Amino acid sequence: MLKTPLAALAAVLLLLGGPVHAEAPARIDLLTENFPPYNMAQGGKNYARDEHISGIGADTVREMFKRAGIDYTLTLRFPWDRIYNTTLQQPGYGLFVTARLPAREDQFKWVGPVGPDHWVLLARGDSPISVTSLEEASQYRIGAYTGGAIAEHLQNKGLVPALALNDRNNVAKLVNGDLDLWATSDPVGFYLARQEGASGFKTVLRFGGADLYLALNKETPDEIVQRLQAALDEMRAEGRLEAIRNRYL
Incomplete structure (x- = not known):
């Protein structure tokens, strides 16, 4: 069976015991709700996508994902229970911002805190x-x-x-x-x-x-979680989180 050059390279690396990094980081579909000033749709609507969502949390995760080099989408919808359960049950989803409570600790992988x-x-x-x-x-x-x-x-x-x-x-x-x-x-x-x-x-x-976090489905690779956390820590050290917060308060 013929192999593509990329597949052939992966096979050689596998035989040599080397790591295979052929796949790009997965896209994360981020869900949120109207929770101003952290997340909000233009006009207070119960549905919005991407650039039509603003707030402390929305602006923070946008910059966080950009710095981490991870593709994403933003969707604001209603009700909360629906987006919470979608993130809990379906790989490739994230939820922001949500309180990191003891009862939720083992349900997600966490990046934060984004704010109090x-x-x-x-x-x-x-x-x-x-x-x-x-x-x-x-x-x-x-x-x-x-x-x-x-x-x-x-x-x-x-x-x-x-x-x-x-x-x-x-x-x-x-x-x-x-x-x-x-x-x-x-x-x-x-x-x-x-x-x-x-x-x-x-x-x-x-x-x-409780501190507010980005909650990721538990199937999210640890490498992605670590890159996002590093980006957020960098933003905090530079004063970016405070600057974003001050835009809304």
């Missing part, structure tokens, strides 16, 4: 609510975002938050008095409030947080 996610309970500025723990807060109507790390944390603590499919919806619910408290994150909650024209929200409780 401080968990807070927000109330209207005129609210008399004052709490020192989630246990105290459990007596109030709390809104959260379905499928997110914050909602998972509250449920694990025995709370039963009202879940919205889009965290942006909780802004109006808090303003209108349909919620007493909004479980969200800083800076995300305050950014969303400004986008919706709401102001005066106050932090009632800080109850944790």
